[in-house]
Amino acid sequence: MRQLAPFIAVVGLAASSALGGSDYKSKKGDWPMWGGSPDRNMVSGETGIASKWDIKTGKNIKWKAPLGSQSYGNPVIVRDKLFIGTNNNAHHRPNIKGDKGVILCFKKDTGKFLWQATHDKLPTGRVNDWPLQGICSSPWVDGDRMYYVSNRCELVCADTEGFLDGENDGPFKDEKYNEKQDGDIVWSLDMIDELGVFPHNLATSSPVGADGVIFLLTSNGVDEGHLDMPAPDAPAFIAVDQKSGEVLWMNSDPGKNTLHGQWSSPTYGVIAGKPQVIMAGGDGWCYSFEPKTGKIIWKFDLNPKGSTWTLGGRGTRNNIISTPVIWDNKVYLAVGQDPEHGEGPGHMFAIDATKTGDISDSGRVWHVGGNKFHRTMSTAAIADGLLYMSDLSGFLYCFDAKTGKQFWKYDTFAAVWGSPYAVDGKVFMGDEDGEIIVLKQGKTLQEIATHDMGNAIYSTPVASHGVLYIANRQTLFAIQEGK
Secondary structure, three states: OOOOOOOOOOOOOOHHHHOOOOOHHHOOOOEOOOOOOOOOOOEEOOOOOOOOOEOOOOEOEEEEEEOOOOOOOOOEEEOOEEEEEEEOOOOOOOOOOOOEEEEEEEEOOOOOEEEEEEEEOOOOHHHOOOOOOOOOOOOEEEOOEEEEEOOOOEEEEEEOOHHHHOOOOOOOOOOOOOOOOEOEEEEEEEHHHHHOOOEOOOOOOOOEEEOOEEEEEOOEOOOOOOOOOOOOOOOOEEEEEOOOOOEEEEEOOOHHHOOOOOOOOOEEEEEOOEEEEEEEOOOOEEEEEOOOOOOEEEEEEOOOOOOOOOHHHOOOOOEOOOOOEEEOOEEEEEOEOOHHHOOOEEEEEEEEOOOOEEOOOOOEEEEEEEEEEEOOOOOOEEEOOEEEEEOOOOEEEEEEOOOOOEEEEEEOOOOOOOOOEEEOOEEEEEOOOOEEEEEEOOOOOOEEEEEEOOOOOOOOOEEEOOEEEEEOOOEEEEEOOOO
16 A cells, blocks of 8 residues: 555634634635644635746745655644644754654745654554655644644644754653754654554544644554454544643544544534534544534435445445535535545535534535546635535536536646645646646636646645745745745
């Protein structure tokens, strides 16, 4: 199983973004998590974002910085810093040798390397910690604290200053890597040792937080033979106290019905006045929980009745890698599989999140599937009532977010692992051939530009403070008009 892990991100954010995700134009300034806001909608209200650049001549390239040899993390930008997950092959810390998972911290305005949080590989090898995949989790930054999931299946709370401030924040004081340019861990929850989790290939969830609580998926999955579930009773979903790292509640409902692994990320919002945390399970169901208690509000099966899971992607049942998006009291989510399983029919749903119980039938607002949509790892972007979504087969679609009507379909002619990103009247998306496509937002398909970034792109573009950030496998680019 080749690179399974990569399926795997609020300052200046209006409250409405967490209350149903309607006012995306308020999403300006910092980009503190995967999706920029708790609703995970891949949109931004930034303006003046460059649509044309040239990495060879340097036109509109503000700066670039080396990443590892394989990078699947997404940039997070808060105040004067940028954080991104990758592996250790950029050698920013020359004395730290070998394959590691790392979070790199750069100065936002110049790309200067500041510090690196380093995590050794698990001794169990690729079944739990696939070689060279680094850290795929996109951090959530809140104040001077950063929360992410390491390649060792740990939920980590770290100081955003690292050891550059000359302090070792606690209660954790025993960092193996503790020099000036190393990461300062505040606390760490080892989900393998403390919760009995068995991460399949890699732990990847990008945390989200609300009211002092962090939510995440554990990546609990099957064994190397893909037939048995070593820890079916271990939690799939957990809520953790933001200050102490104490587990507040956990849920293992996917259990032995887990198809492969659990690599999605959680979403938070207030829907029809009710706070909900939405998590996509490894059994192909989407779950909604009461954030404070963990009580299930609703669940929805994203696979057709009678669908079956078959090893190697030959079946009709899919798991979920995409992150749920909240918009207009609905949840938008699609199914997918490990890209090594190949292409195949997929399903995308708009779900009425105001209902309760098993809403697999009653909660369906609209559905696109069969030969009209394929397996995906991507997350939706919804702007001005239009939903932009891509699939692994390389197609980018524009749908009416309320009805599911398709307006257009664009073929990149390459696999797409990342997600479309809507900003400044444009839609940006990268593909495995290393190209970024730029399309005009709207009901009519209009291509603005295509850019060769020199290497495969498995992440999603991000805009912050007028700058567009794009990471290919080995390099991070900061792009700004007039640079």
